[in-house]
Amino acid sequence: MESDVSANSRLTIAAHTLTWIGLYQRRGHEVATSEQIATSVNTNPVVIRRLLGELRKAGLADSRRGAGAGWMLARDLAAITLLDVYQAIEPGPVFALHRATPDPECVVGHGIGPAMTAVYDDVEAALRRELAKTTLEDVLRDVLKAA
Amino acid sequence: MESDVSANSRLTIAAHTLTWIGLYQRRGHEVATSEQIATSVNTNPVVIRRLLGELRKAGLADSRRGAGAGWMLARDLAAITLLDVYQAIEPGPVFALHRATPDPECVVGHGIGPAMTAVYDDVEAALRRELAKTTLEDVLRDVLKAA
């Protein structure tokens, strides 16, 4: 009945991944492998590689192939906000309009779309503003504080 | 690959439904039927009844059975914010933590949960603050303006 456990963990996993690489590099290592990260995240390495592929496309991560291959940050943790991460992996909006277009003959059916779009735009803007406040450096600081 | 068309339309449908009832009542009708609303929303009446059931539980709508049955608002449109609607139908958070608990032996795996929870709490708060700014009266005004 109850117990909603839906929602995306993608942002969580992405932040975890990048923070892990950042700390690992800070400890003197050149690159991190998807397998190491997957162990910390407790998932499959392919899931990490897929995610890092998107983060690389957004200019947040980089990879090296061949022997001694692995992943590294493209920018310092302090230069990456959660908004950057969010935008790299969550292209879809939080709220959607109707799945099937409502009755255009009805006043409400006709005007509700634009009306809600305006609200949703503001909501997304607020969400982004909030995510922009936190950098991965902040996240790492919190993580280390909890240890 | 691309083309994310996910997200919930539940808030949209709920706002549409309540606004429709509000306008219908304002035009002199006592109650609205789930079938009438479903026609405007372009979905199945059962979907509307299910949703209205949740909205009634939250004290936003009411229903009458027997002959002359139907739905009515429990409060005026001006006294219902989108946050009220959201809370009535969206119990789950926007973002989730890890599906499987990360490695507790790892510093990051251990501390990332609380760190992200703090951020997500702020994000949800911002989202709610934004939704609270708009009442269904505002929505109706926008809808009629567009007509």
Add this chain to the structure above:
DNA sequence: CTTGATGTAACCATTTTGGTTACATCGATG
């Protein structure tokens, strides 16, 4: 040319959302 890791396709399981059918129940009204 061996080796370890990336890059990616393909497939499957699970969960969520919404649509649909079916039917019991209610209650005003004739």
Add this chain to the structure above:
DNA sequence: CATCGATGTAACCAAAATGGTTACATCAAG
């Protein structure tokens, strides 16, 4: 008091999103 139109709900089903898994081609340093 029987009728009738609508609610209230259970039970399924379909589609989409998310993650997990296997498999394998590719790369580049040694």
